[in-house]
Amino acid sequence: MDERIMQIVERLRTRKPLQSLSPNRIWDEALDQEIAAIRLPNADTAEAIALKAGLHLWNDSLDISHSYAQLIEHDPTGGYWHGLMHRMERDYSNAKYWFRQAGAHPVMDRLQQRASSWLRAEANLEQLPEGEIREMLEAVTKQGRWNSAAFTDGIARQEQRRGSDTSRQLLEELQHMELTELVAYTLDAAKGR
Structure with a gap:
């Protein structure tokens, strides 16, 4: 997988302070543009779309993350990202709906x-x-x-x-752990592991 993606993941994983429970603005605008510029060879797969949804969400870009998650809401990982996005925007009942759709995610x-x-x-x-x-x-x-x-x-x-x-x-x-684990899973899926 592209080294730039790994650099983005590391920057988000080590961000300080940790992500707010309810972010109200994008953490790093330039990083959001870098995430948007990622070109994956399998860009139309659920795994690649989920990766973009996750990276944007980890950067507090809730609206863009939501637009990606909506494309793959039939997918358990897409449902999980969708739920996280709604939880961060304080739409808790909708978040729990999407967590149910994700099921017993690995x-x-x-x-x-x-x-x-x-x-x-x-x-x-x-x-x-x-x-x-x-x-x-x-x-x-x-x-x-x-x-x-x-x-x-x-x-x-x-x-x-x-x-x-x-x-x-x-x-x-705990939220940081959740994001870290789901990004790792999504990244492995996007790589085809």
Whole structure:
């Protein structure tokens, strides 16, 4: 795959600060133009379209990401990207609809393992205030598969000002893991692996 794509992925993966739960503007306009300029030999496949949707979303370009995701909403990966985009624009019920359409996406197992391990090792959940967000994060450490709907509900509560700064940081880190895992999966699919 094109070295430029890998450079774009690395720039997005290491961006600081982490992506907001509800971005309100494109993070890097020049990078968005670079993503738009990517030419893939299999550009009309669901995998290539999903890659563009994902990279634009990771750069907080929600409208462009949405236009790509709509082209492949029949595809589980396209449905997952579609759900993430709606979650970031705070359309939580629509996000959960698209997560249901994505079904038991293969990325959910890897994401669950990574998220639960990280929460157990790095997050001090006992320091969070009692409430729905803490309960959701504690559930992540015990559940067998990533639950996009429950995570969406946790983000909704945070965005309704029911969470602390610490819970926001934890949710942003988990969202970053989710994006990283889904981009990796989408990139492998676009490469034909």
